[in-house]
Amino acid sequence: MLENIDVTLINWSRAQFALTAMFHWLFVPLTLGLAFIIAFMETIYYKTGDLEWKRITKFWMKIFGINFAIGVATGLILEFEFGTNWSNYSWFVGDIFGAPLAIEGIMAFFLESTFVAVMFFGWGKVSKRFHLTATWLTAIGANLSALWILVANAWMQNPVGMKFNPETARNEMVNFWEVLLSNTAVNKFLHTATSGYVLAAVFVVGISCWFLLKKRHILFAKRSIIVASVFGIISSIMLMGTGDGSARDVAHTQPMKFAAMESLYEGQTQAPLIAIGLFGSSHDDPMHRGSEQDFLMKIEIPNMLSYMAFLKVDAFVPGIKDLVLGNEAQGIMSYKEKIRRGYEAQQTLKAFKAAKKKNPAEYERLLAKFNDQEWVDNYFKYFGYGNYYDPDPEQLELNAFKIVPPISLSFYAFHIMVGLGMHFLLLFVVVLWLTLRNKIENKRFILYTALWTIPLAYIASQAGWIVAEVGRQPWVIQDLMPTMTAVSKIDSSAVMITFWLFAVTFVALAIAEVRIMVKQITKGPKEGGNN
Amino acid sequence: MIKKVYMFYVDGFMNMSSWGRTMWIIILLKLFIMFAVFKLFFFRDTLKNKYTTDEERAQHVLEELITH
Numbered sequence: 001m002l003e004n005i006d007v008t009l010i011n012w013s014r015a016q017f018a019l020t021a022m023f024h025w026l027f028v029p030l031t032l033g034l035a036f037i038i039a040f041m042e043t044i045y046y047k048t049g050d051l052e053w054k055r056i057t058k059f060w061m062k063i064f065g066i067n068f069a070i071g072v073a074t075g076l077i078l079e080f081e082f083g084t085n086w087s088n089y090s091w092f093v094g095d096i097f098g099a100p101l102a103i104e105g106i107m108a109f110f111l112e113s114t115f116v117a118v119m120f121f122g123w124g125k126v127s128k129r130f131h132l133t134a135t136w137l138t139a140i141g142a143n144l145s146a147l148w149i150l151v152a153n154a155w156m157q158n159p160v161g162m163k164f165n166p167e168t169a170r171n172e173m174v175n176f177w178e179v180l181l182s183n184t185a186v187n188k189f190l191h192t193a194t195s196g197y198v199l200a201a202v203f204v205v206g207i208s209c210w211f212l213l214k215k216r217h218i219l220f221a222k223r224s225i226i227v228a229s230v231f232g233i234i235s236s237i238m239l240m241g242t243g244d245g246s247a248r249d250v251a252h253t254q255p256m257k258f259a260a261m262e263s264l265y266e267g268q269t270q271a272p273l274i275a276i277g278l279f280g281s282s283h284d285d286p287m288h289r290g291s292e293q294d295f296l297m298k299i300e301i302p303n304m305l306s307y308m309a310f311l312k313v314d315a316f317v318p319g320i321k322d323l324v325l326g327n328e329a330q331g332i333m334s335y336k337e338k339i340r341r342g343y344e345a346q347q348t349l350k351a352f353k354a355a356k357k358k359n360p361a362e363y364e365r366l367l368a369k370f371n372d373q374e375w376v377d378n379y380f381k382y383f384g385y386g387n388y389y390d391p392d393p394e395q396l397e398l399n400a401f402k403i404v405p406p407i408s409l410s411f412y413a414f415h416i417m418v419g420l421g422m423h424f425l426l427l428f429v430v431v432l433w434l435t436l437r438n439k440i441e442n443k444r445f446i447l448y449t450a451l452w453t454i455p456l457a458y459i460a461s462q463a464g465w466i467v468a469e470v471g472r473q474p475w476v477i478q479d480l481m482p483t484m485t486a487v488s489k490i491d492s493s494a495v496m497i498t499f500w501l502f503a504v505t506f507v508a509l510a511i512a513e514v515r516i517m518v519k520q521i522t523k524g525p526k527e528g529g530n531n
Numbered sequence: 532m533i534k535k536v537y538m539f540y541v542d543g544f545m546n547m548s549s550w551g552r553t554m555w556i557i558i559l560l561k562l563f564i565m566f567a568v569f570k571l572f573f574f575r576d577t578l579k580n581k582y583t584t585d586e587e588r589a590q591h592v593l594e595e596l597i598t599h
Binding site: 085 | 539540542543544550551553554555557558561562564565569570573574575576577578579585588589590592593595596597
């Protein structure tokens with residue numbers, strides 16, 4: 001029963017994983033985007049032979065190197081945590097996660113490591129063409145290695161292309177292409193990668209504006225702004241497109257996350273999109289929602305949510321209540337029914353395990369169920385819901401409401417991400433326009449805004465992951481495995497200790513990065529750069 | 532060819548700037564902390580540590596999946 005669950009262990013394990021993932025994600029997006037910005041800058045140098053472009057390229061390459069070096073291997077800790085804190089989960093997903101992560105490891109090592117070395121050591125030693133090729137391959141390699149880990153994450157949000165083996169308790173990949181090319185995987189990769197491009201563009205624009213504020217390296221700064229803001233505008237448009245695709249995918253595959261992102265309690269047709277909203281007092285209690293006090297204030301765009309989710313203004317968007325209690329008219333199965341079906345699947349697995357040595361005929365009969373697609377689609381699909389089962393109908397309904405993610409965190413993270421995304425696009429347009437008209441140097445307000453937008457880009461990027469990961473709670477693997485089952489039954493004090501160890505290590509690394517980066521930025525590009 | 536590649540790396544490391552050296556010190560220190568401290572003392576593989584065969588590991592996870 002749910003009351004027997006060690007919530008302290010689950011919460012510390014989650015906190016530790018969140019801390020590690022968020023720290024890792026401080027470095028990844030800048031690497032993904034800056035690699036391409038550098039490649040474009042070096043391409044201009046290659047085409048024009050203008051040494052100023054070489055200096056610009058080398059400066060940003062140095063910043064790329066610092067970020068790359070501090071960030072490298074921080075993701076390895078996540079893999080340690082899989083084996084120690086999330087051993088049930090690691091076993092359960094085994095083969096599915098193994099393949100993408102192995103490809104990621106090989107790609108990261110061979111592609112990035114080889115060509116990063118040519119990028120840094122190769123100036124003057126290899127031909128200009130070969131050096132440029134290495135820079136492009138570093139950018140492509142970095143993005144390709146991100147692809148595989150994002151494919152693995154997408155599978156957790158929308159598990160496809162696999163079959164559960166009840167004998168080994170593992171999911172086995174049956175269709176690699178379905179895993180790689182699911183809508184969720186494609187949207188996740190494109191949206192996450194383009195968010196990295198936007199962050200990198202904001203970073204380059206912001207630092208360049210700082211040089212303009214200091215009246216140093218004017219030509220360098222203006223040229224950097226032009227490349228970064230053009231890249232930022234294109235990436236922002238792509239980001240909006242991929243974000244739209246992601247939202248539609250979430251509406252189909254994770255409707256509860258979608259409802260939480262918009263804090264939609266009662267489903268409706270012609271559902272409006274809340275552009276800006278501020279919660280009232282009962283915002284995170286899904287059982288006492290649906291009153292006027294839910295929001296202190298909100299500004300809505302009529303019909304927009306229906307259109308965003310289903311490309312029809314009169315489409316029905318299910319709310320939290322519809323998903324938990326069901327909505328027969330709209331053909332939505334209740335969580336209570338999913339819990340019953342999940343429980344049935346768990347009992348079948350239990351009987352299968354018991355029959356293994358005692359009753360061969362029963363064993364074969366139950367094994368056949370796991371191979372029967374109809375049974376899998378109707379029962380095993382809801383396997384994880386079984387953990388919320390209770391024979392008492394009232395308690396079962398209470399448990400069903402526990403399968404709702406934190407609403408306010410999902411809502412605010414989503415709106416902060418979208419709002420800041422709009423701000424970045426506007427900033428790129430304004431900064432590019434002013435630079436091309438040679439007016440940027442005198443616009444101190446814009447220069448300061450660009451500089452202070454750098455931390456906002458990191459906030460938006462982290463907010464995106466909060467939407468993705470908090471919004472899908474309590475699932476580690478959507479509908480199949482809740483967090484409480486995924487976690488290893490180890491001493492929670494051990495998780496607490498490692499949490500604080502990581503916190504100290506990460507803070508030290510972050511301070512080291514910021515100090516080294518600030519020092520190198522303050523120095524500026526090595527030679528010249530002034531008009 | 533192999534010698535040329537080897538010399539390329541040797542030359543690169545020998546002529547590295549001071550910030551490059553700092554970064555390598557940080558990378559090596561970080562890897563040491565991760566593998567010699569974190570992995571060795573704090574992050575043992577739970578299932579590998581507790582069970583000797585894959586069958587035992589599978590039985591444990593099956594038990595976890597059906598017990599609540």
